[in-house]
Amino acid sequence: xxxxxxxxxxxxxxxxxxxxxxxxxxxxxxxxxxxxxxxxxxxxxxxxxxxxxxxxxxxxxxxxxxxxxxxxxxxxxxxxxxxxxxxxxxxxxxxxxxxxxxxxxxxxxxxxxxxxxxxxxxxxxxxxxxxxxxxxxxxxxxxxxxxxxxxxxxxxxxxxxxxxxxxxxxxxxxxxxxxxxxxxxxxxxxxxxxxxxxxxx
Numbered sequence: 001x002x003x004x005x006x007x008x009x010x011x012x013x014x015x016x017x018x019x020x021x022x023x024x025x026x027x028x029x030x031x032x033x034x035x036x037x038x039x040x041x042x043x044x045x046x047x048x049x050x051x052x053x054x055x056x057x058x059x060x061x062x063x064x065x066x067x068x069x070x071x072x073x074x075x076x077x078x079x080x081x082x083x084x085x086x087x088x089x090x091x092x093x094x095x096x097x098x099x100x101x102x103x104x105x106x107x108x109x110x111x112x113x114x115x116x117x118x119x120x121x122x123x124x125x126x127x128x129x130x131x132x133x134x135x136x137x138x139x140x141x142x143x144x145x146x147x148x149x150x151x152x153x154x155x156x157x158x159x160x161x162x163x164x165x166x167x168x169x170x171x172x173x174x175x176x177x178x179x180x181x182x183x184x185x186x187x188x189x190x191x192x193x194x195x196x197x198x199x200x201x
Contacts, residue, residue, distance in 0.1 A: 067096030090137035120179035
């Protein structure tokens with residue numbers, strides 16, 4: 001991994017954008033629990049279910065046509081202490097997808113589901129931020145499987161385990177529930193600027 005561990009080597013702008021305890025990398029490390037799935041977009045489906053008035057389901061082509069395609073540039077912070085700046089993501093904003101569904105009264109949480117059984121939990125409000133999107137391309141190239149292709153969630157204000165790879169759906173919840181890493185002691189909120197890496201740490 002090409003990294004810059006000493007903050008004295010960084011520009012003032014880079015220093016401003018690095019959360020506490022992070023170092024800069026110019027590569028993109030691959031960290032994955034389990035095997036990398038190979039997903040055929042011809043059979044791919046995205047589901048929204050749970051506490052919604054009407055469950056929804058889309059094919060790959062339908063999903064890409066749900067909203068205007070956007071490019072969002074954001075930084076990416078891994079709980080293992082590396083950060084990659086200026087990532088250019090292409091996809092649709094999560095808030096645009098949410099405009100197609102009606103949550104039941106009082107619903108405030110979501111469980112993100114991914115191929116292979118991975119999950120991570122978030123407040124529903126967090127998916128409405130301008131910089132949060134479902135991305136299928138990175139820096140102008142289709143998102144490779146090892147980095148979550150064909151589709152991953154990108155939520156820059158949280159540590160990267162919340163940016164689930166290979167997303168396949170959203171389950172709306174009346175009450176917050178822990179996802180995969182959260183059940184193993186990772187912090188529920190995952191704010192890099194507060195170093196919310198693990199519970200009690």
